Amino acid sequence: MTAATKTKQASRLAAALEHASGDKRFKILEVHMKKHQFRQDALIEVLHKAQELFGYLEDDLLLFISAKLKLPPSRVYGVATFYHFFTLKPQGEHTCVVCMGTACYVKGADKVIEALQENLKIKSGETTADGKVSLLTARCIGACGIAPAVTYDGQVAPKQTAATALEKINQWK
Amino acid sequence: MQLEDLNAIAAKRKAATRKVCLRTCMSAGCMSSQADLIKKNLETEVKAQGMEAEVEVRRVGCMGFCGQGPLVGVDHHQDGHHHEELFEFVKPEDAPAIVRHLKGGECQVQRGDPHHPFFAKQVKIVRANGGLVDPENIEDYIVLGGYQALHQVLTEMKPAEVVEEITKSGLRGRGGAGYPTGLKWGTVAKSAGAKKYVVCNGDEGDPGAFMDRSVLESDPHLVLEGMAIAAYAVGADQGFLYVRAEYPLAISRLQIAIKQAKQLGLLGAGIFETPFNFNVDIRIGAGAFVCGEETALMASVEGKRGTPRPRPPFPAESGLWGCPTLINNVETFANVTAIITKGADWYASFGTEKSKGTKVFALTGKITNNGLIEVPMGIPLRQIVEEMGGGAPGGHQVKAVQTGGPSGGCIPAQHLDTPVDFESLGKLGSIMGSGGMVVMDDTTNMVEIAKFYMEFCMDESCGKCIPCRAGTVQMHHLLEKITKRQATARDLAKLEELCDMVKNTSLCGLGQTAPNPVLSTLRFFREEYERLLQPDPFGPRGNGSPQTQSAGAAH
16 A cells, blocks of 8 residues: 555544544444444444434444444445445435335335335435435335335334325325 | 242242233234334223223233234133133224223224134244233243243253254254254254354344244243253353344344343353353344345354355354354244253154144235234145135135245145145245245236346345346346346246256355246246247247247247
């Protein structure tokens, strides 16, 4: 590695830590890491906590974690991008997660998501331009007995149809 | 903690039993329909009616009949008699009527039949306590004989005897592949190493399956006790419970359970005042299907990207951080306690010659009675679908039953008399899988289903090996072409060739089984594919020979 990239890396890290010093949530995150004794194998737990605190994983946050756990940034970034649960983009004010498990699918979850995509004019995985609603799909939330299930802001709603889903979404607008 | 203390807790809890118990299902399914509010309203009404001395309102785990939820069960204990009632589709505002009916009042809430075939045909070993105990109260578990098996093992049996007992029971891994559990335990026990680990695989990723979620939510101590017994048998002192992030309720109940068990000295150092130590940590997954594969799961526990690695070495020899590691599914661990308490012979009396015991299935899809069932191995599929499940709703015909999720296959209606065990399902090109059973009726398009699963595998492929990473994309592309009516017979042949290649050359189970849904639908519903094919402008061999063919004649 050349000296120039090293300096650049160090200054990038310094900027991230500077950012961290002014935000209380970084403190909470550090306490959480301490609870895990800054163990490197607790990386996924730490990322969960970070996403819970910040809503999404921004670059500075990942750099902060990599510095504290003494892991290369590539490793932290690699893990954060591997798992579907972590998101590197900010989420909308409300989230709507349509379960696309097999049971939900055969009972019409595809029609629910189609209706939502059309109504919100976004594809699944995107957030509306006004930042109000994020539309997501889940692999299976294990609520197959009440399929099709949709999670609105963390609350699972049973036996959804295109009509009930649109009604719920319209309340958010 | 000694046996007397355990018995004292049980006796105290038993003495507190009241005449009537209102069991409110508070599993993820019923919770989504305000089960918490139902429980609160029931409590308020019991108080208002001054019936606190007689009526207990209890939070319980899954009762199984999820499609009819939220459920409230009523137990009447009187003069040694036990009488049961069941209310379905309960709304929070129904609570006062249910409480008043205990005093003889009118109650319009829909009643369920607790002796319906859906319940009556079940044999409950794993789910014996599900829907009866409060999962957040360890005393409820202890009063039903909880942690007695662990005491028995620690004080009366040698580790080798425990392995022997499990081997004798014929228990096979419930994660899907059906590897003999006793053999696995024996290998880990024999592996040299000062440090060993026990891992519980709760990464239930198959869409359409929720057995493990239900067991973890309803009876977390059963799994913890099973893990502790396993740890004693193989010589481990540290356990990891890997649970999906999609199951927040299961995670919080496990956290409570571990805390309570530690407080009572049933986990931790010197359990039952023996030299045996065992700690359990929860590891939360982050949404990667491939982490259900054991080597990928171990990478994830170590905080890395969940990619599999070649086997051997098997985890039993070199697993977590290079130490011998025992990995079993949630349901496998949940069977252990019963085998120890009631004996291997008792356990082996259920099931078929090669598949012993019971299996929990999540019966979902186009079926009248949705929910969780536990049945003895070898039960004909028809009994499950028609008698217990009540067939397809709305006068439709059952067309196929999908088992094993994206790694399994579809069993067509003409094979419904197949006994459900590892071998019979394998012969039909499907697998037992972890227990998802999705029923499809005559309105379901099988090619779309195959495409649905292929899309799933394509998204979930970790990208480490090429056959799976590139093969699933190509197979999905071909399936898309077929469903759009743009494919020819040659595309179908290419699809079959690819299936064969991906199946035989992928690194891990995900890739090796990804073609299964296509292969099994092709085997039984080939005409649905062929109906969508277009005539090939270049002839069947693609060499421009003038030979013409109709859309239907693909072979």
